[in-house]
Amino acid sequence: MRPRSNSLFHFTKNEEILFDIMKNGFWPRYCLEDIQWQGGKDFVAFPMVCFCDIPLARINDHVDSYGSYGIGLSKAWAEKNNLNPLIYISSGSALSSCVKRIFKHTKNTKAEENTPADDSRYLIAHSKPTVGKMIQEGVPVEKDFYQESEWRFVPSHDEVTNYLRRDQFEEKNILEEKHAKTREFSSLKFVPSDVSYVFVPKDSDIPNIINFMQNQLDHYPSADLKILFSRVISLESIRRDM
Secondary structure (H helix, E strand, C coil): CCCCCCEEEEEECCHHHHHHHHHHCECCEEEEEECHHHCCCCEEEEEEEEEECCCHHHHHHHHHHHCCEEEEEEHHHHHHCCCEECEEECCCCHHHHHHHHHHHHHCCCCCCCCHHHHHHHHHHCCEEECEEEEEECCEEEEEEHHHHCEEEECCCCCCCCCCEEHHHHCCHHHHHHHHHHHHHHHCECCCHHHEEEEEECCHHHHHHHHHHHHHHCCCCCHHHHHHHHHCEEEHHHHHHCC
16 A cells, blocks of 8 residues: 555535535635644644545545545645645654744744744644644544644735634634635635546435536536546445455
8 A cells, every 4th residue: 555645635524615626726714723732822723725645545534534525636736836745743852842942933923023933834834743632623632643644735925814813713703804815815726637536425426526517617628527527436435445
C-alpha cells in the first residue's frame, strides 16, 4: 500500500455542499484550532480549506469523522494553487519550543500591524501537534492529527482577516461577514481535468450526481464532462474491494 495518495481528498457531510463545491469551487471557512500546544490558552480560527492525501485503503476512519461525500484533485492542481502539507510537531520537541517562541512574539500583535507577524501567523496556520484537540459538534475531542496527512489552503489576501479570536468566531454576524469576504476574494477554483475522484456514499447515489453534472456543469465541453462522469465512485464499492 502506498503511504500517500497521488490525489488530495476533501470530504463533507452532505450532497448539497458537494454540489456547491463542484459548481462554485471551494469556499475557505474559519475553523477553530487548538493553540494550547503553542502556549496559548484557547482556540483561534484561521480561514482554510482542508484536504488529506491518505491512501484509499485508510479512508474509512476519515469519512466517519468528516462525511461520505467528497472530491479528489491532483497534486499538480494543489501545488499550482498554493496548497501545502501541514507541519506536524511533537510535544516537547525542540521545534515545539521554537513554535511557542514564535507564538509568544505574535499573539499580542494586531493582525494588521506588520508583515513579520502576519508571516508568523501564516506559518502557525500550517502547523499542528501530532496529537491534540479539535472541535466536533461544539465539543473538544482528542485527535491523532498526524494520521490525517492534512494539506491546507490558507488564503492570503488583503481583504481576508488572517485569524479570528474565539469570541469573534462565535459571534454570528462577525463570522458571516468574514466568510462573505473569503468567498468573494479567496474561492479556490478547479476544472474537470483537475478532478481524480468524486465520492458518494452508495452506488444508488451515483445517478443523482451524474444528473447534477449534466444539468449544472453543462458549460464545460461534452468530452470533459464524460471524463468527469468516469471519476464518480461510491465508498460502498471501495469497501467491497478492501
